Every structure is written in C-alpha cells, then in structure tokens.
Amino acid sequence: MTLQTLLHNPAYAGIYAYGRRRVDRRRQDPARPSTGRVVQTRDEWLVMIPDVLPAYITVAQFEANEAKLAANRARAETMGAVRNGPALAAGLGFCGRCGRRMMVRYHTQHSHARPEYVCCRDVTNYGARGVCQLLNAGCVDAFVERQVLAALQPAAVEVSLQAADEVISERAELEKLWQQRLERAEYEADRARRCYHLAEPENRLVVRQLEKEWETALAAQQKLREDHERFTRTSPRVLTAAERQTITTLAGDITGLWHAETTTVTDRKEIARAIIDKVQLTVIGTSERVTATIVWAGGATTPEEIVRPVRSLQQLSYYPELAARIRELAGQGIGASGIADRLEAEGYRPAKGGKRITATTIRDLMWRRLDCPAGRVHRPRPAPPGEEAGPDEWWLKHLAAELDMTTSTLYAWIHRGWITVRRESRWPHRLIAHADQQELAALRERRTRPPGWYSRRLWTDDDSTPTEPDS
Numbered sequence: 001m002t003l004q005t006l007l008h009n010p011a012y013a014g015i016y017a018y019g020r021r022r023v024d025r026r027r028q029d030p031a032r033p034s035t036g037r038v039v040q041t042r043d044e045w046l047v048m049i050p051d052v053l054p055a056y057i058t059v060a061q062f063e064a065n066e067a068k069l070a071a072n073r074a075r076a077e078t079m080g081a082v083r084n085g086p087a088l089a090a091g092l093g094f095c096g097r098c099g100r101r102m103m104v105r106y107h108t109q110h111s112h113a114r115p116e117y118v119c120c121r122d123v124t125n126y127g128a129r130g131v132c133q134l135l136n137a138g139c140v141d142a143f144v145e146r147q148v149l150a151a152l153q154p155a156a157v158e159v160s161l162q163a164a165d166e167v168i169s170e171r172a173e174l175e176k177l178w179q180q181r182l183e184r185a186e187y188e189a190d191r192a193r194r195c196y197h198l199a200e201p202e203n204r205l206v207v208r209q210l211e212k213e214w215e216t217a218l219a220a221q222q223k224l225r226e227d228h229e230r231f232t233r234t235s236p237r238v239l240t241a242a243e244r245q246t247i248t249t250l251a252g253d254i255t256g257l258w259h260a261e262t263t264t265v266t267d268r269k270e271i272a273r274a275i276i277d278k279v280q281l282t283v284i285g286t287s288e289r290v291t292a293t294i295v296w297a298g299g300a301t302t303p304e305e306i307v308r309p310v311r312s313l314q315q316l317s318y319y320p321e322l323a324a325r326i327r328e329l330a331g332q333g334i335g336a337s338g339i340a341d342r343l344e345a346e347g348y349r350p351a352k353g354g355k356r357i358t359a360t361t362i363r364d365l366m367w368r369r370l371d372c373p374a375g376r377v378h379r380p381r382p383a384p385p386g387e388e389a390g391p392d393e394w395w396l397k398h399l400a401a402e403l404d405m406t407t408s409t410l411y412a413w414i415h416r417g418w419i420t421v422r423r424e425s426r427w428p429h430r431l432i433a434h435a436d437q438q439e440l441a442a443l444r445e446r447r448t449r450p451p452g453w454y455s456r457r458l459w460t461d462d463d464s465t466p467t468e469p470d471s
C-alpha cells in the first residue's frame, strides 16, 4: 500500500497537484468521515503545476510507472488471482461462443470431484435455460500442459545458464555478508582491546571487566572465522563441473521439473499464466470435438482440435459411421467382443475417453439402437436353479428392449406398482418381471402417453388417495 501511494504520488516527479482524491458523498460511510475518497484521473485534478517541487524522478519516469501499473492492473483483472484447485486452465478459459470467461465447477461423482469448465453467465445473470457450453477440464488441461511444455523447451538452455549464474551471484552475495560480519567482529575486538589498554591499571575491577569483554570479542571473532572457513569449503565461489552438470540436467528436463513432486499445482498455474493470456474453447455442436485456441502472452495463437469425453456414443461426431461399421461387422457374424477388438484396431474411441469401446456397450447398442439380431446373442447370466424366467417372464433388460425404453423408466414403473416383479434369491438379486401378451399391450399403450401424463392425472384427482386413472 505504501509503495502504491508512493508510486502514484506526482510530488516525487516535482508536480504539485490538488484534488487528486475527492470525497464521493454517495460512497461515504457517515460514521467514518475518512471513507469515500475516490482517486481522480489526471484530467480531473483541480490543480496541477509541474516543476515546482524538488523532483526525485522525471515526469517521463513517473508517467512510465503509471502506465506500467495500469497495465499490470488490467492483467490482474482479466486473469484473476491464482486459486486453489487442480484445474490448470482455471481463469484462463474463455467461451468461444459468447466470449465470456468460463468458470470451474466440480462435478461430484462416486465421491471424487471432477473439474469442468462451464460458461453459465447467462444462467446466473439472466436465468437462461441451460449452460452455454460445458466441458471436462481434463482434456483442456492436458492440451494446455502439452503446449506450455513445448513452449518452454527452447528456454531450457537459457534457464540452465541463468540458473548457474544465479547460484554464483547468490554465493557472491552471501560472501559479501560474511565479509561484513567478519569486519564487524574485527571492529568489536579492536574496540575491546583499545578500551582495555586505555584503562588505568589502578582500577582493577574495571580492568578485569574490560579484559573479559576483550576475550569474549576475540572468541566470537575466532568462531566466526572458523564458520566462514567451513562455509567456503562446503560451497566454493566457483561452481564445480559436477554442480554445473546437475543444473544443466535439471533445467534441461523441463517435463521432469513440471511433474516433480516439489512443483505444486499453484506453481504450474503461475507458469501457465505467465505465458498464456487465454484459452478459447468452442465445442462443435454437442459432439466430442472441441476447438481450443491458446492466445499466448505476446498475442500469438495456437489452435488445435481436442477431444472431450461425452455422455453417450450418440453424441460422437462419428456415430453414424460407427453405427454403420457395427452393423456391417455384426452382419458378418462377428460377436460383440470381436467387434470391440476390430473397432479398437480401426481407431474408434469411446464416448467417455477410455481406451476402447467395450463389448458390453456394443451389445447394448446393437440391442437397443441398431436392432441387430446379433445383439440378441447376449444372454444374461443364468438365474439360480428353479428361478429361471418363465414363459411370460422377462429380465428387465429384455423387457426394456422389447418396449423400447430405458431400464430406469422401468424401475420407476415398478416402483409405482405398474409391473409385477420378483427378485432372484442370490447375488446380484436381479428383478424378473411378469408380463403376458395382454400386459405387454397395456405397457406399450402406457409408453405412448406423454411424459408427466400420469403424475398430472394422479394429483388433480378429486379423490384424496392417488389412484390409477386407468383402473
């Protein structure tokens, strides 16, 4: 604060000014008369007379300082402070659709929080429906990290030389401190000696005291000399070849330093912010494809298309192609796990960013979406003996496929008592539903109703007990 006041004060540049800070009554707290001062811009000063005070710096230097402070402030304001939290590009991400800064949000799932970058200003400010765009932070951070490391590589040699120089100058600095301490000790010892010699021998008590002080000073000086010698032995003023080598290796291994345990997330964020102004992010449609552009501090840009995890295979930009390929492979009589191997070899990636599309996912897709007969090859693990699904009984997965709906909706229906079920006696305690032809028809009929139809009917009934409208 003191430095700020000093740097902003025109008096140091020889300028007399009046009316730089004026009280704004609207901002004043009546109980505290000194509040509400507002710093005015230079055109609003009431009086400004240059060259009337003894100047410490020139007006040009003062103006340069002001400009530099303003630039720093602007940078601090656009970047925001480095916050805690693992998201590397936090505060750097900007929405490519509307240009607003993206927030970091934590999506908690299975008790661990996954950071996401989200543009939701319209939601908070205007109550708009849905977010502008949202994407997993992991893929963005990986891209930013890769680019930052690449940008730092050429600097490695320079860093190593500079580090060596810094070590040397640091040691020189320490040596200077040592010399000062030694000088002081010498002076103290000398003074004690002179006092001792000046004392009248008749004053024995005084002489004895002075002698003791001289001895102490000499002992202190001796100890300091020994300490200095030890210091010089352990860290010589010139770097050894081995020390130079260590520094070069460390500085050359930027990636190693970046990932080192001693490098904190805050360190990494600060490095990223030192060289990156912003990261513009644009999700293409609702697909996995994201255009990410790094705007470097100097204004240069690095655009790249990155891949984000999405919720379902259907969101993938290559879903139509993928579906056609699965159909084709299934048509050749290849089973789900065989198809999974083929797809991995052909470079198809799953929606959520794993290594491969699993056989289960493919089976589910063939069954539910692609209407592949091969999907029906899938048989659930058998029920305990005597509990197998009977003629009009269904595993929930099969019933859901038969009715072309999700199992979660089926569970909701079961919960409401619209489907009769029994549970197998041993793990995993799956449900088996009962539905004969007539019941199936009723369920299909129910399926055609618009969402919310039943709940609305239930609660508008005059009868206080919710009843089935159909019953």
Ligand SMILES: [Zn+2]
Pocket: 095, 096, 097, 098, 099, 100, 119, 120, 132, 133
């Ligand atoms: Zn946006």
